[in-house]
Amino acid sequence: MIIILAVMGAIGGLLGEKPPKTTTPTATAKTPPTLLLPEKKLTNLSPPFSEPFQYLGMKTTEASLKLGAKPNPVSNIIVDSNLAHLLLETRDSYISFVNIDLIETEPCHPEREFNSPPVLSALSIDSRSLELARKQIHYHTYYDHQRKMKVGVSCLYEGAPINVSFSKKYYLN
Numbered sequence: 001m002i003i004i005l006a007v008m009g010a011i012g013g014l015l016g017e018k019p020p021k022t023t024t025p026t027a028t029a030k031t032p033p034t035l036l037l038p039e040k041k042l043t044n045l046s047p048p049f050s051e052p053f054q055y056l057g058m059k060t061t062e063a064s065l066k067l068g069a070k071p072n073p074v075s076n077i078i079v080d081s082n083l084a085h086l087l088l089e090t091r092d093s094y095i096s097f098v099n100i101d102l103i104e105t106e107p108c109h110p111e112r113e114f115n116s117p118p119v120l121s122a123l124s125i126d127s128r129s130l131e132l133a134r135k136q137i138h139y140h141t142y143y144d145h146q147r148k149m150k151v152g153v154s155c156l157y158e159g160a161p162i163n164v165s166f167s168k169k170y171y172l173n
Helices: 002-014 060-067 116-122
Strands: 077-080 084-091 094-102 131-135 139-144 149-154 162-167
Touching: 060 077, 060 084, 060 094, 116 139, 116 149, 116 162
Parallel strands: none
Antiparallel strands: 077 084, 084 094, 094 162, 131 139, 139 149, 149 162
């Protein structure tokens, strides 16, 4: 049977006929990840959660008085609400790192892209005043050249709320 098909194919080639096309499976393009958008407009947070970068460089005692929250045993200050979780990390009696989880965002997925400008807007930050330096699916790096700080908007792990961090330590690094 195989010999007959081979002979027929050769004769067809001699007569100028093209052999029948066979379909072979081809790789399909990978579907891009779904863009993670807030289902509803995020609440514009009020102090102490709006413009949380304002605490960078502040003395821990001053930040504690301003927030009405006592530092924990390692001198970090934590403020919680039903909308956000704010962590102010201290180094040498000064706030050196600010981290905020936006609890009202839908659980994120590190392999799904998300939209960071609405998240920044909820913190009273205009993303247009920042330079988007790097955009990965799970982490967007911005630089605020006016305040000389790095801003990170991220999905830290599966099911986490969207997280925003502020630091002057790694500005332009």
